[in-house]
Amino acid sequence: NAGVMQNPRHLVRRRGQEARLRCSPMKGHSHVYWYRQLPEEGLKFMVYLQKENIIDESGMPKERFSAEFPKEGPSILRIQQVVRGDSAAYFCASSTLGQGSTDTQYFGPGTRLTVL
Amino acid sequence: SQQGEEDPQALSIQEGENATMNCSYKTSINNLQWYRQNSGRGLVHLILIRSNEREKHSGRLRVTLDTSKKSSSLLITASRAADTASYFCATEKGSQGNLIFGKGTKLSVKP
Numbered sequence: 001n002a003g004v005m006q007n008p009r010h011l012v013r014r015r016g017q018e019a020r021l022r023c024s025p026m027k028g029h030s031h032v033y034w035y036r037q038l039p040e041e042g043l044k045f046m047v048y049l050q051k052e053n054i055i056d057e058s059g060m061p062k063e064r065f066s067a068e069f070p071k072e073g074p075s076i077l078r079i080q081q082v083v084r085g086d087s088a089a090y091f092c093a094s095s096t097l098g099q100g101s102t103d104t105q106y107f108g109p110g111t112r113l114t115v116l
Numbered sequence: 117s118q119q120g121e122e123d124p125q126a127l128s129i130q131e132g133e134n135a136t137m138n139c140s141y142k143t144s145i146n147n148l149q150w151y152r153q154n155s156g157r158g159l160v161h162l163i164l165i166r167s168n169e170r171e172k173h174s175g176r177l178r179v180t181l182d183t184s185k186k187s188s189s190l191l192i193t194a195s196r197a198a199d200t201a202s203y204f205c206a207t208e209k210g211s212q213g214n215l216i217f218g219k220g221t222k223l224s225v226k227p
Contacts, residue, residue, distance in 0.1 A: 059214070104164060
């Protein structure tokens, strides 16, 4: 059973371009979480999705950021018109139970976004 | 303010020694989890302790939880150089399941 997969592992974009980060949860997991980590910091929650639904996006900036988890395919975190402050490591995690239950979140290796 | 805050921020010990890291949080929790992150890598789940548990063991790891003091500790016994990493505690926000992390303790184990 493969773990959580993220790609690309490293992504370089120039200011104003778009960044698309992909996350494939573990097999059988239908809950996906995205986190952002700045250097020397802990992870900060961004968004929680189930298949075809955004459950909680309270941690995601209102502008330029969007996320989806379609019925088929990976979850996508999309950042439009990137700025230097978007440079960070973006981690995806998945779990089986999600809301209202106690469950372990399994993390992917992350995508390191660098904005030039 | 952060939900989970670890201390110390950095810890340097010799191989074979024990390492203790602490975590404090502010609001009531369902559970508390500890994760390890090697430099430049993803997080590895170490252990989950529920709010009705006081102590839990997993191999060389021992986690305690004191809900009255809103604190937890992670003890790594007989440390190894391979334990060098950052360690984070995380609590769940409400019933949504999204985790709130502290800034972590950076542990360095010297051979």
